[in-house]
Structures are given as C-alpha cells and as structure tokens.
Amino acid sequence: MLPKTRLGKRSPLGALMGTSCPTMEGPLETGGHRDPPGIVGNPMGPLGPQHLNRFGNKLHPGQKVYVLCGGRESMGVVEQHNHVDNEVSIRLQALGQHVLRKLEDVWTSPTTPPPAAHPPTQDPGRPQRVSSCIDVPRRSPESVDMDEMMAALVLTSLSCSPQVQSSSKTDAVSGCAVMESGCGELSDSGSSGYWSCDRGYGSPAPSPPIPETDSHSLATPSDEGLDMELEQVLFDEQAPRKRWNSVKVSYRCLWPNCGKMLTSVVGIKRHIRTLHLGQSSEHERCFRSEEDFYYTKIHQREPQTLTPPPGVPASSTTVSWIACTSPTRPSSSGVESGAPGAGADGDSVKEVSPQLSKSAPSTPGFIWQVRSEHSYQAPAPVHLVAPPLSASCCWTTPSSAPHPRHCAPVRVRSVSVGEQWLQQHSAPSRPQSASTSPPRTLWTTRRVRGEAKKCRKVYGIEHRDQWCTACRWKKACQRFLD
C-alpha cells in the first residue's frame, strides 16, 4: 500500500506530471521559442512525405540521405540501419566512403545542416532530420487524443511498481530499440514509454539510462534483481543520471567464509537461502525473510562508515547485518525465555529466534552486543565476547553501530546473557526455542541486592520526590550504585 501511495509522488508519473513534460504537454506545446501556433514543423508539412519521426523511421537500404561529412553536407545511400544502436551505415556517393552515423545526424532532405551539433529545437527552415526527438506538435488532433490516452495508460502502468519494470527488463534491448525507433506511436510493448523520448530536449523528466541498464544487466546475467537499481532510478527523479551510475549497489553475503557478491537483493537472498539456509519447506513457510540477516548492502564509491565483519572486505556503508535473536530483548526473552508465558506471545522476534540460532553462522568467536532494556539499568551497551576470540562476526542491533568493548563487570543479569550464549553454543545441536529453553533457575540470577543505601533509605518515603527516577519507578537504583 505504501508503494502505491508514495509512488504516485515519486514515480516517473509524478515527476512527469509535476514537470514540463514534452510527452504530455507536447500536443499543447505553448510555442515559446518554438513555432508559433498554426505554423508547425518544417515547410514540408507536419505529415508530409518526408516527415520522419522516430517510430516511423526506418531507413531502407538504398535510401538517399544526407549527412554532415567534413563540415559539409554529403549525400549518401543507406546501407544498413541498425535499430538497436540507432546507427545508420551510409555510403557516401560523392566521396566513395562508408560512414557510420547516428540516426539523429542523418537527413533525408538536401539542405544545409545546422551549425550547432544538436540544437534543442528545430527551426522551420531546417532540414528534416531523422531525429530521435518526438515531433508531437505536428500530430493531428485525433492522434494527439489517442496518444494522450495511451500515454496515460502507459504512465499508469509505469507508476504501478518498479517490479513491472524489472519484470520487463528482458525487453531492455528490444525496448531500447523500440524507443529509439519510434516514440510517435506506442508499441504493444507498452511500458517503454514516452518518457525516454524527451532526451533531445533535455527535459527534467527522468529518462532511464537504458544503455547503462543494459550493460549492467549484461554484466550480471545471473541476477534477476534489477529491481533495486530500477527502483533507484525510478524513485530518484531529482538525482542526475550520473548518480545512478556512480553509486553501484551490490549485496554481499555475510555468511562466514562466503562473501559472495551479488548485485541484487533477490540474488543474494536466493544465494543465502539455497546455499546456507537450505531449502526446507519450513524455511520457506515460516522464515522466508531470514536471508535478510545474512547479507549486507554495499554502496560502492562511498566512504565507509561501518566496518564489516572481519574477513569481509570493507567497502560497505549501509550494513544490514542484523541479529534478530534475543539480544534485541536481552533482559527479558534473552534471559528468561523459559519464564511462564514467554513462549506464549508469538511476536516476530521469538518466531525467528529459534531458527536463527539454529542456522546462524556458527562462527567460533562472537561479539554480542547487549543492550539494557532501560537506560538506567546498565551504563551502556555491552559487548559480551564469548571465547574463543577468533571473532569473525559482529551481531548488533540494527540501529547501533558496533562499540567494541571488553566484557566489563556488569550486572549479573547482563552476564547471564553471555552465559546463555555459551550454553547455547556449547551444545549447538540444541535449537533455542521457548519450549526448549533451559530452566529458569539456570539463567535468572536475580540481581544481588545492593548493599549501598538506596534512595528510599536515604531520603525516606516522605521525600519520595528526591529519589532517583529509578527508585521512584521501583527500578534498580540509579543514584547509589553498588
């Protein structure tokens, strides 16, 4: 539901609606620097015999065209028209040479080409270019209406989900050809919309970097998760195209001694699921998202802010290395998971934890960050370092950066978490679960009653307002620590 509601704003549709979109506004072209109303296109007429737009533009072998060669316009004959690259192989009759020209640089009428390489507009007297730009204003009102409808349909489909794009990425090459070869009409492939056709006008509307996408997907043919990249492109309409190119997102498997890198979430999840977690139906059914814990998202070319686990090359900035086991609730479920009622409430943490403990990387050496439930109960997050210390994994809570610190003499409760860890990992075959958790007496060492005077004794019950907050709340005294 979120994507639907948000996508409206951030999707290309939203961007197109919010900006001047030649596609949508094209038929209503305000004129401006372009032709005044009524005088459209070149003198040959908008739909004249030589009018060539991108969709209708197929240059046949033998067709006479004009290109710029050595600063002069030369006539040539089309030998081949490569729609994918949008290049035309031309044989220049006057010079007897073969040249390769972009479709944009080919004219079909013998006029002097403009001095500028690619001016944004076409003057009425200019030669008819086989341009990649749309000539929407020159269309008939009927086709305009039709195009508006179709464009709306296409944009609607575009705005649905990035997955739509990714699912149709197999059409990337052909879609590119379609886009390159014709924007005036909509092909049945549909989703390759108008919005790529405004490139010539430098519109702020987002145009997907098709070539990059192609090369990217070709570079990683085994990846089916182009969704992230596409999502980035689709959602980041303000960012220049460079940015998409400069920050490459990849995903690294954090399973010990693996470190496999994939460029898609789907791919890395599949890798983790199949190679590390196994494919049991139980996994599929109940712990489908467990793979999330074993990969890290990597933005390359960005300064490193977090140190990944040792053994993993450090290039990541956002690390989703999350342990969702009991450390998130160290003082309750972590210690007293066998307490009455502990197994009853089926929150997600408890649902995941047994499986995690079963399938978690059985790395010898393990830093476990323990957070106290209340800030006044423990001085700070404490890492319990469980021997042996050839640590290779660092499990933290999602929101906190690792703060390596040796195990300080902390309160008994916190230590018991480490003891629990030791107990669990000394018997690795035993899965941790609420039903099989050890007897409470093993784990719950009630806090030793402090010998120091507490607020109640110092100030008395009548001066309760002078107590520390913890004492007022019947918590462990914060002021007079033992």
Added chain:
DNA sequence: GGTGCCGGGTT
C-alpha cells in the same frame, strides 16, 4: 514486613 527491583503494562 520492609526493601530492592524485575517484568510488564500504560500513556
């Protein structure tokens, strides 16, 4: 019974 404080509920 008084005290300390854990665990959990409420706001």
Added chain:
DNA sequence: AACCCGGCACC
C-alpha cells in the same frame, strides 16, 4: 521513553 505497579526475592 517515561511512568507506574504487581509481584517476587532477599533481609
């Protein structure tokens, strides 16, 4: 997160 309180263990 702050606040509150039932209840348990210890003295």
